[in-house]
Amino acid sequence: PSEAIHINLVGYSTDKTIKSADLYIWMGDGGARDYSSFQNKNVYLYNVLTNDTASVGKVSFWMKKTGTDVGYYDLTGSDVWNADFSEYSTPGTYRLAIEDVGCSQDFVIADSVYHDPFMVALRGFFYMRIGQNSTGGIRPVPRRPLYIPGVSPSNTKVYLTTMHQWHEKWSSFSSGDVWDNPDAWAVFRKTGNPTNPNAKGGHSDALDWDRHLGHVCIIYDMLLPFFLTAGALTDDNCGIAESGNGIPDILDEAKNEVDFWLNLRDGQGYASGLTNPSDDNEFFQAAPTAMAAWANAANAAMLADCFRIGNHQSLKQQYLDSARAAWVYASGLTDQMLDKTLGLGDIIIQGRDLKMMAAAFLYNLTGETAFEDVVKQLSVVNSSTSELDKSNNGSGFYQVWGTAAYLLTSQPIHYTELHTNMKASIISQAKTKEANFSAKRPSRRATDEITWYFRTAQNVHRCMIAHAVTNLDSDKSLFRKALTLEADYGLGRNLLNMIQMTTASTPLEKKRSVLNAYTSGGDDGTPGMHPGHTPYMNLDDWYCDMTMGCPSRLYANAYPADFKKNWPADEGYFNTRYVWAHNEFTPQQTMRGKMALYGYLYGIDKKNFHLR
Template sequence: MLRQITLITIAFISILSISAQTKNIHLNSLGFLPDLKKTASVSMPCEAFNILNTDGEVVYTGKATGPTYQKDVNQKVWNLDFSKFNTQGEYILEIEGVGKSKPFHIASDAFNFAAKTSIRGFYLWRCGTEVKGTFKGNNYHQNICHLEDGYEDYIGNKEVKRDGTKGWHDAGDYGKYTVNAGITVGVLFKAWDHFKPQIEKLDLEIPRSSSKLPAFLEEIKWETDWVLKMQYPDGSGRVSHKLTRLNFSPFIMPDKDHEKRYFTQWSSAATADFVAMMAMAARYFQPYDPIYAKQCLDAAWLSYNFLRNNLDDKGFVQGDFKTGGYQTSDTDDRLWAAAEMWETTGDIIALKDFEKRAKELNFKIEENWDWGNVSNLGMFTYVLSNRKGKNTKVQKSIKKNTIEIGDKLVEMANSDVYARALGGTYFWGCNGTVARQTINLQVANRLKPNKDYIEASIGIVDHLFGNNYYSRSYVTGLGENPPLHPHDRRSGADSIKAPWPGYLIGGGHSATDWVDKEESYSHNEIAINWQAALVYALAGFIN
């Protein structure tokens, strides 16, 4: 018995030792692409490292560089660069004085499964229908929900119900919000525009209602179908800010949420985002479904003409509502709307509208942006457009600023010990912003091809999947030691231990305060705007 206890004790100590070693080796647990940058970070003193194959043979040897001390993580970190090793296969890092990493792959399709899973996350977010999916042996299922969407009490028609079904649940709650739909749909359309051939390689396994549409666009259409219904029924062109109940639901499955839900009053930001989404929808659906594309464009014109005639910034006031506010000024939203209307139609008034607004913003490109500032979407549409008629000075200024911000992000990524292009800035949902910075980098690369932009984008993907302070993936179900307790009502209410898969969580408010706790919505929530950024980041590396 004593010998058995001793053996168990030794085994337990060994497990703890391996765990401690692995925790000090920080790398992208999805793996690496053969011909691009491959790095790992080590938070213990080290000098040399080996790459071992599955037979334990040394296939590559390298030297660590560093250390670099970084204040926000309060660590000295050494860097391992094995970019020159490009043979596909499964490997382990063996680091002198530290230990061994867990196995990782070098493969041309290293990110494909993660890309597919992150896209399918939107299907699993659908409102107003049954959804189901199998992932790693678990069967996830949601019954039909929220068929009573929604009531018009807050737009002047008490007890009148109108069809507001479809769309995606916004985040960890079951509300649907026009402003957050805006940046989400905008980023997903950008992914399609920039990486269509790559995305089409994936079998997304999304239930098809139409053979006319590619699966990726069909999923976006589930959201734009709902967005169309947010336009006021009075023909004015105004758009409701959101469709929710008055308070957040408890942690119940969506089909158990029977509280009354309402169309809220309009806001000018929501109306402008509606215009941008509908103009993009008209453009991207046109080759497959011209009738639907015309419906979207007609709706866009109605709301855009309303905005032209009503220039005041009409903010949203929460009033009785305690659900997500998404209050924001409309300057950036109007700029984006004008850009998309021009790109879709060639309308000269929309072109002049955009160029005037871009000048007023001094052609600024944001490095840190989300739903509250969507001007980048308009700037990028304009600067990449092949339409004639652009003002040369405006084009040059936006191009210059886009490249300068791209260079700045490269510099920040290269100076951060964990390749985080946002540097030491942290806030609610910052992981979504980190992922979204790949749009800046990819657009800069389209304007002025530079491998540094692509490698900084790879560094962002590395960071999100394990090259970070925690040596953990930030995406449920994917990578090493992913989040287990996201702030997500489905994950908290169903009977499955593992959370619904493929979702990027928000992240810490500092470099070291992230907690994997369901109740910590400010650290561990999931949201469609962050998810779209993850989809874009991964789409650029589908093979």
């Protein structure tokens, strides 16, 4: 196979959408290969099982090198040519061959081609669980220790404190990452040193053990594709602890995180997180806040609505009751923190955004117009081009999830102008903030611009929602194309021809994938790291007092030493487990958007297949 042919290593949908490969190669000191003389060369699909060959098109020029791409990094370092085979939809296992160039690795064209990426991403979240035993002999085993208070380790304790993210001393009581410094929290223990014996579960962020309120966005992105596809993601056999219990695994995985936050109670209040453990296995629980209560209301309401869609009535009622309780508590506080902000991965959300989101899902569940009134009152939408999100130097807002909830409500719509403007705004921004980038970037990626160092993140939420709500075939085709191209890139259509996540112990492990990353699974008795984890592949230095925080040490003594300045960024994957600034990942940054994307594409393929 030729390294110059870049394809989705998993494969392509039989549905009528784009199927395309890229042609370019970086030759190190030789720079980028010029393929201009290969324009109009023939492109073939070779069926590896039947030995049949089909002529499917010709090589075409795509784009000159721009020097910038996602995150303003140069990902390709080259002019790019394309080999399109969108008209070919016959299921099978293939190689793409380009005249006088060579062929690709094997891939499939299939009805449910996104099943395995969806399943692997879902397992990635499962392997971030804390407190999960190896139920049913699951291998690899989940993370250890379990950190269950009083159980494992037996001296594990979780102390209640008066400190939280909006406390007046938040920025001064500790150095560095405050969640990493549990000893600094000890002086804020509540009188009598009370503990929370129920503080267990949830998902860690990378190799840390802290679980703070900024992580709740993983709930929304696990549930979003289930909600948008009207419950198409019914799979109950993805290899997590609850598989086979009759509940879709994606709902079980989100439920684990929702339950964790409901466990963090302090009296009637809702806590804002747990620190990392001390050397004595002591955790400290942040104090209750209105922000945490609104988050719990949104968490439980969205999960309840998905249980409603999936026809799990008792669970729907359980989480509807939890959402109401959190709503009532937050509504009764003097300071409801509606104007306070919270960082969720790479976005900023306000208390009012969480309240609006909770209200939208509660309206879906109950039909009570008081909740719809709150959606109207708090929505930022007042025209057909209103911005639904903004992030700038620690300030901003984010109403994408809440807007999706109201757009797809099955209840009567009493604010028709708001609903119409919401629909127009999400479609407008799906184009300007995501889909249109596919036509401007050499990589053809559509992810939004808010990636920071995390160029492997894949956030195309607006395109997913717009695709779900638009009535125009041309728009639906545009958004599907953008979603597919973004998914293709992370699944192999990149410079290194690599699936940009760990895949060991899964059906994708035979594909070229990330082997080592700063993640779990290296000492669990099963070969490979835990699956489903997407490293940053960051090349910028963060903390050079130690090599682990200093990616430049990886190439300073390699060839060439000025790699970062002169070579494309996507050449920069170093196969190491130990440099967190390069190869760490976080569910809230590099995993949640990918989970939503693969889930949505898998869900709409399932729906389309059943319609056909």
